[in-house]
Amino acid sequence: MKLKLVLKNGNAVKKMFSLLLIGFLFAACQSEKGDGLSGTELKISAAISSDETTGTQTRAVKKVFEQGDEIGIFAVKRISANVKAYPTSAGNYVTNAKWICQADGTFAPASESDKIIITNVPMDVYAYYPYNIDANDPTNISQLKVDPSQGILTAREVIAKIQNITLPFKHKLALIEVSVTGKGEGAILNHCLSASFYSNKGQYAALDLSKTDAGDELLTSSKAGLVPMQRVESIAKNPTTYTFQTMVAPQKITKGDRLLQFEQNTVSYSKVADVDCTVGESSVNGFAVTIDQEVEANHVYAVGDYYPYKGFPVGIVFEVNNGGKNGKIFSVEQTGGFWRSRGYDSKAEAYEGTSDASDGANNFEIIKKHSNWAMLYPAFAWCASKGDGWYLPAKDELRGVFNLYISDCQGLDAKLKTIGGDEFKTGTSYWTSTEHIGIGDFPYYYAYTIHFPSGILNTASLKCNDDYVIRAVRKF
Numbered sequence: 001m002k003l004k005l006v007l008k009n010g011n012a013v014k015k016m017f018s019l020l021l022i023g024f025l026f027a028a029c030q031s032e033k034g035d036g037l038s039g040t041e042l043k044i045s046a047a048i049s050s051d052e053t054t055g056t057q058t059r060a061v062k063k064v065f066e067q068g069d070e071i072g073i074f075a076v077k078r079i080s081a082n083v084k085a086y087p088t089s090a091g092n093y094v095t096n097a098k099w100i101c102q103a104d105g106t107f108a109p110a111s112e113s114d115k116i117i118i119t120n121v122p123m124d125v126y127a128y129y130p131y132n133i134d135a136n137d138p139t140n141i142s143q144l145k146v147d148p149s150q151g152i153l154t155a156r157e158v159i160a161k162i163q164n165i166t167l168p169f170k171h172k173l174a175l176i177e178v179s180v181t182g183k184g185e186g187a188i189l190n191h192c193l194s195a196s197f198y199s200n201k202g203q204y205a206a207l208d209l210s211k212t213d214a215g216d217e218l219l220t221s222s223k224a225g226l227v228p229m230q231r232v233e234s235i236a237k238n239p240t241t242y243t244f245q246t247m248v249a250p251q252k253i254t255k256g257d258r259l260l261q262f263e264q265n266t267v268s269y270s271k272v273a274d275v276d277c278t279v280g281e282s283s284v285n286g287f288a289v290t291i292d293q294e295v296e297a298n299h300v301y302a303v304g305d306y307y308p309y310k311g312f313p314v315g316i317v318f319e320v321n322n323g324g325k326n327g328k329i330f331s332v333e334q335t336g337g338f339w340r341s342r343g344y345d346s347k348a349e350a351y352e353g354t355s356d357a358s359d360g361a362n363n364f365e366i367i368k369k370h371s372n373w374a375m376l377y378p379a380f381a382w383c384a385s386k387g388d389g390w391y392l393p394a395k396d397e398l399r400g401v402f403n404l405y406i407s408d409c410q411g412l413d414a415k416l417k418t419i420g421g422d423e424f425k426t427g428t429s430y431w432t433s434t435e436h437i438g439i440g441d442f443p444y445y446y447a448y449t450i451h452f453p454s455g456i457l458n459t460a461s462l463k464c465n466d467d468y469v470i471r472a473v474r475k476f
Contacts, residue, residue, distance in 0.1 A: 042116040046167040069101040070131035087138035122160035126209040129153040142206035171282040173247040186293030186311020196226040201249035220249040264312040265419040300324035331472040332421030339463035360394040363433035383472035392433040393473040
């Protein structure tokens with residue numbers, strides 16, 4: 001009986017042991033799978049936070065990620081579910097995975113090796129933009145390419161029992177936007193104008209994603225220096241106010257500190273801070289500057305002088321009158337192109353009537369009578385784009401420019417080069433605004449040009465076929 005009872009109990013124990021073993025294995029399996037997401041791929045989207053108090057959401061700062069944008073991702077497993085984990089220089093679960101923004105705004109891994117597999121353990125995710133292929137150490141992500149319209153952004157998020165996460169990115173730098181206007185004859189601005197911001201944090205920044213406080217992620221240099229700014233307007237335009245932008249590290253600016261530097265034709269102009277201010281993270285900071293450089297109206301000039309005598313030079317004097325108080329200058333820049341755009345509706349339209357040989361301003365007035373003159377007459381349009389008073393020289397005016405050039409070719413070219421101007425081209429011709437009536441089947445299709453350095457007056461230059469050099473002149 002006892003033996004029989006033992007055998008019966010033994011079977012019962014075996015059955016119970018089997019059930020317990022199955023239950024344990026099932027529980028272990030469920031524990032490994034957690035909520036069923038373990039082993040699946042993480043899905044990521046991203047958003048750039050809007051800071052209304054600092055004006056982050058403006059046309060100048062990146063608002064959304066666009067197709068093709070690349071972010072870098074680090075992930076660290078937590079030891080304890082409720083204790084944050086921070087990335088280290090090595091040993092992270094995910095190291096600098098490259099994810100690319102798709103057409104629908106979500107992100108996808110760049111390759112199989114960049115995929116992030118969810119585990120049953122919560123993870124902290126750290127992301128940054130723009131992506132750097134060499135950034136394998138999250139404590140020192142350097143050599144980031146900073147675009148004034150993009151900036152540097154970072155995000156932090158935790159993965160726990162979810163497959164889809166949205167990374168909340170925030171700008172780490174501050175946008176500096178400067179509008180500059182010239183006042184006075186010595187502050188005539190042109191497309192050669194450049195601007196720099198004097199940053200007391202230096203030009204370059206790095207990231208340390210291991211910082212406990214996300215506000216401390218940006219690593220800055222203690223070495224101050226000039227940060228180049230990018231011009232907003234198209235160079236083809238000729239605005240009265242120029243706008244420049246750049247991104248800098250957050251910093252404090254004290255009244256009287258060096259703030260901005262402008263340069264045009266190798267001449268510099270500096271601006272100091274008028275008040276104390278703080279350039280904060282994610283902020284947009286606007287500065288308006290007027291470069292005031294009045295010149296004496298009765299200053300006496302000589303042929304070959306820079307004009308004006310102080311401030312930003314815009315030309316060189318080639319003719320004087322009224323004792324040197326008045327005269328004419330030619331522009332420091334030049335370009336190439338056609339006198340007139342190609343195509344005529346009729347032979348009659350081929351002749352505009354710009355017959356003045358001594359004053360190109362009169363010829364320009366005739367050209368401006370056409371409603372679409374800027375499109376029809378590219379040589380005239382380029383001269384006018386330089387500002388008020390500039391025009392394509394008549395043939396006698398261009399002869400005056402040539403006479404100055406031929407008197408000292410190397411000296412005049414050196415003078416232009418000194419201020420960042422364009423040296424004269426040789427072996428080619430320069431356009432005048434004076435038309436020439438020729439002979440043959442197309443008598444009205446010509447304008448005078450002068451060849452450099454021979455000085456030959458060419459009477460057979462086709463206005464809409466020949467691509468010659470254009471240099472503007474102006475009276476003072």
